[in-house]
Amino acid sequence: MDHAAATPLDPRVFEAMQPYLAGQFANPSSLYGAARETRQAVEAARHTLANILGAKPTEIVFTSGGTEGDNLAVQGVLRAHPGAHWVTSSIEHDAILGCVEPLMREGHEATIVPVEPNGLVEVAAIERAVTDQTVLISVMMANNEIGAIQPIAELAKLVAKVRADRSQRGLDRPLYLHTDAAQAAGYLDLHVARLRVDLLSLNGSKLYGPKGAGLLYVRQGTRLEPLMYGGGQERGRRSGTENVAGAVGLAKALELAAAARESESHRLAGLRDELIRRLTAAIPHTTLNGDPKRRLPNNLSLTIPGAEGEAMVLYLDNHGVQASTGSACSTGSLDPSHVLLALGRTPAEANASLRLTLGRATDEAAIDHVVKVLPPIIVRLREL
Amino acid sequence: MDHAAATPLDPRVFEAMQPYLAGQFANPSSLYGAARETRQAVEAARHTLANILGAKPTEIVFTSGGTEGDNLAVQGVLRAHPGAHWVTSSIEHDAILGCVEPLMREGHEATIVPVEPNGLVEVAAIERAVTDQTVLISVMMANNEIGAIQPIAELAKLVAKVRADRSQRGLDRPLYLHTDAAQAAGYLDLHVARLRVDLLSLNGSKLYGPKGAGLLYVRQGTRLEPLMYGGGQERGRRSGTENVAGAVGLAKALELAAAARESESHRLAGLRDELIRRLTAAIPHTTLNGDPKRRLPNNLSLTIPGAEGEAMVLYLDNHGVQASTGSACSTGSLDPSHVLLALGRTPAEANASLRLTLGRATDEAAIDHVVKVLPPIIVRLREL
Numbered sequence: 221m222d223h224a225a226a227t228p229l230d231p232r233v234f235e236a237m238q239p240y241l242a243g244q245f246a247n248p249s250s251l252y253g254a255a256r257e258t259r260q261a262v263e264a265a266r267h268t269l270a271n272i273l274g275a276k277p278t279e280i281v282f283t284s285g286g287t288e289g290d291n292l293a294v295q296g297v298l299r300a301h302p303g304a305h306w307v308t309s310s311i312e313h314d315a316i317l318g319c320v321e322p323l324m325r326e327g328h329e330a331t332i333v334p335v336e337p338n339g340l341v342e343v344a345a346i347e348r349a350v351t352d353q354t355v356l357i358s359v360m361m362a363n364n365e366i367g368a369i370q371p372i373a374e375l376a377k378l379v380a381k382v383r384a385d386r387s388q389r390g391l392d393r394p395l396y397l398h399t400d401a402a403q404a405a406g407y408l409d410l411h412v413a414r415l416r417v418d419l420l421s422l423n424g425s426k427l428y429g430p431k432g433a434g435l436l437y438v439r440q441g442t443r444l445e446p447l448m449y450g451g452g453q454e455r456g457r458r459s460g461t462e463n464v465a466g467a468v469g470l471a472k473a474l475e476l477a478a479a480a481r482e483s484e485s486h487r488l489a490g491l492r493d494e495l496i497r498r499l500t501a502a503i504p505h506t507t508l509n510g511d512p513k514r515r516l517p518n519n520l521s522l523t524i525p526g527a528e529g530e531a532m533v534l535y536l537d538n539h540g541v542q543a544s545t546g547s548a549c550s551t552g553s554l555d556p557s558h559v560l561l562a563l564g565r566t567p568a569e570a571n572a573s574l575r576l577t578l579g580r581a582t583d584e585a586a587i588d589h590v591v592k593v594l595p596p597i598i599v600r601l602r603e604l
Numbered sequence: 605m606d607h608a609a610a611t612p613l614d615p616r617v618f619e620a621m622q623p624y625l626a627g628q629f630a631n632p633s634s635l636y637g638a639a640r641e642t643r644q645a646v647e648a649a650r651h652t653l654a655n656i657l658g659a660k661p662t663e664i665v666f667t668s669g670g671t672e673g674d675n676l677a678v679q680g681v682l683r684a685h686p687g688a689h690w691v692t693s694s695i696e697h698d699a700i701l702g703c704v705e706p707l708m709r710e711g712h713e714a715t716i717v718p719v720e721p722n723g724l725v726e727v728a729a730i731e732r733a734v735t736d737q738t739v740l741i742s743v744m745m746a747n748n749e750i751g752a753i754q755p756i757a758e759l760a761k762l763v764a765k766v767r768a769d770r771s772q773r774g775l776d777r778p779l780y781l782h783t784d785a786a787q788a789a790g791y792l793d794l795h796v797a798r799l800r801v802d803l804l805s806l807n808g809s810k811l812y813g814p815k816g817a818g819l820l821y822v823r824q825g826t827r828l829e830p831l832m833y834g835g836g837q838e839r840g841r842r843s844g845t846e847n848v849a850g851a852v853g854l855a856k857a858l859e860l861a862a863a864a865r866e867s868e869s870h871r872l873a874g875l876r877d878e879l880i881r882r883l884t885a886a887i888p889h890t891t892l893n894g895d896p897k898r899r900l901p902n903n904l905s906l907t908i909p910g911a912e913g914e915a916m917v918l919y920l921d922n923h924g925v926q927a928s929t930g931s932a933c934s935t936g937s938l939d940p941s942h943v944l945l946a947l948g949r950t951p952a953e954a955n956a957s958l959r960l961t962l963g964r965a966t967d968e969a970a971i972d973h974v975v976k977v978l979p980p981i982i983v984r985l986r987e988l
Contacts, residue, residue: 286844
């Protein structure tokens with residue numbers, strides 16, 4: 221019940237990776253035959269990923285994961301445009317929001333746009349934040365804590381409108397749209413040509429692929445300064461010897477996720493709705509965080525007043541259920557979730573929250589089990 | 605014969621990684637029992653690595669490889685000290701030299717100190733380059749192309765002297781010493797307390813460990829700005845979900861390499877010297893690049909006038925020998941090696957160079973084979 225934090229490596233992904241963990245180890249940049257084979261493996265993975273994303277292979281940059289992809293998108297675009305401005309939302313992952321202050325020290329301003337109480341970014345609010353200095357809008361495709369699906373298509377329309385207006389006024393400043401699709405992968409359409417995004421980051425470990433592997437899609441023509449310099453791999457956008465097994469695993473993982481996307485989304489949305497219905501019925505005063513409709517099919521985030529989040533997680537673990545208070549990404553932090561606060565929750569409410577995220581392993585029996593064990597835990601915690 | 609470009613994953617390393625590729629996938633930042641297990645695996649790996657390096661576990665920062673470690677050291681220290689100066693050598697890896705220009709645009713000056721014709725950095729030349737603005741000296745432990753072992757202990761003495769002088773003059777600017785130990789791992793002593801370095805980067809894929817895994821040792825008290833922001837993993841110095849299998853594999857790889865270091869260095873130095881002797885005897889006008897004594901036990905770099913490097917590599921591959929023209933890290937680059945040029949080689953000489961790097965798989969029979977096949981190849985190439 222914590223698939224948003226980590227997913228198991230699909231055995232078929234592991235199988236695809238295995239040759240590159242065992243025998244085939246050549247550095248893809250070497251000149252001999254064995255290296256051409258690892259190079260081909262990386263390029264075949266790139267082609268597979270590009271096909272699924274509706275991108276060109278040259279637009280795929282392999283990274284070490286979601287955090288690197290987000291940082292490369294934001295720092296990369298801003299550093300390529302000195303003194304520029306960017307716009308993001310108050311419920312982004314810390315990999316985005318963490319860039320605000322260091323980039324400010326380098327002379328780049330940011331506007332952090334608040335969200336509606338249902339966790340959705342209002343396109344008009346983003347529009348009001350855009351100035352003639354803005355080069356980047358970064359809004360996640362779906363939120364990691366509350367699953368809220370953001371209006372990326374509408375934001376793409378806004379970007380097109382701003383570009384047309386700038387062009388008409390002879391203003392030469394570009395405007396790019398980045399979306400963090402780490403949580404959306406496997407559930408939403410990631411086709412960048414349909415989405416009309418310029419940058420999109422993905423993380424292998426959230427889609428039954430390997431940890432330490434991800435990608436950033438970078439639309440051709442997008443000016444981007446690398447985070448790391450060196451041997452010039454990934455067309456100079458990400459130096460470092462390619463993680464061959466990681467790239468192969470990421471491609472296999474996205475391939476499998478894309479094939480199962482519609483059926484799995486349908487299946488999980490049903491289980492999720494059932495879980496929301498039964499839990500809110502069984503536990504008085506429970507409310508759902510985030511929009512009930514525009515949310516990932518695998519996510520439910522509940523605020524259960526009188527029960528502390530960490531305690532709920534530990535009691536649930538004792539009953540064989542893995543859950544989360546919010547994001548697993550804010551290590552050891554005792555601060556209330558910035559996402560829940562951004563929805564207007566009080567710190568006390570934010571700390572009384574529980575995230576359950578379903579996945580391939582979740583079946584009807586798992587739902588029954590949670591519905592059986594959670595209500596008595598809440599009764600006990602409320603007594604304490 | 606190209607172990608400096610890539611090493612196979614040791615089966616014992618693969619075995620150590622396997623549980624974290626298969627069943628144990630929890631995000632180490634989650635709160636439940638399964639996550640405590642992956643957290644413990646990461647921390648046990650950190651302890652193992654710290655022990656071998658003579659460091660504290662909190663001083664180990666896991667990275668995605670050597671390039672990231674180098675970039676984090678250089679960009680990290682410089683960005684934490686606005687408007688500062690740093691000193692490096694002309695034969696560093698591109699992961700170091702590639703930082704010069706972008707950091708200059710951010711207001712950081714660099715001095716690139718030339719090396720002696722034998723590939724060694726002269727400590728006095730580094731000393732002359734140090735100013736009151738200098739915060740970092742970055743010199744690799746051993747060069748990736750010519751194997752030259754740099755005087756790190758002497759540089760540490762210089763750093764201590766500069767620090768004492770600054771302290772006496774009431775100058776509050778720190779001076780740190782970084783060394784890229786990617787190629788040295790497995791052959792040289794990496795004990796940071798004995799070396800007295802402040803930062804040291806390692807790469808798993810060069811020491812029979814996994815690709816996409818490395819570390820940066822950061823001495824306590826060293827001010828360092830992260831490359832990536834986010835969940836605050838690695839004590840805020842490197843955000844991103846930990847690559848658990850990568851960390852475990854890196855620790856196992858360094859453990860095995862450290863245990864075999866002395867015997868393997870002795871064995872390979874013998875084979876290397878034999879190979880140098882027999883090849884220079886069999887191929888007229890062949891010269892060794894880099895100091896003959898102060899070099900890695902597994903490295904020989906030859907300039908063979910009249911034979912083009914890429915052709916030598918392809919002909920050797922045809923005879924089952926994997927070799928390199930220089931570094932595998934400068935993807936598809938046709939420029940002559942900056943390292944060989946820095947030794948005073950002409951572009952033509954640099955392009956007539958061959959790097960052979962021995963490793964665990966190299967035995968007497970492999971030496972015999974190279975000595976048998978290379979001389980006729982050179983005759984043929986010189987005819988062409």
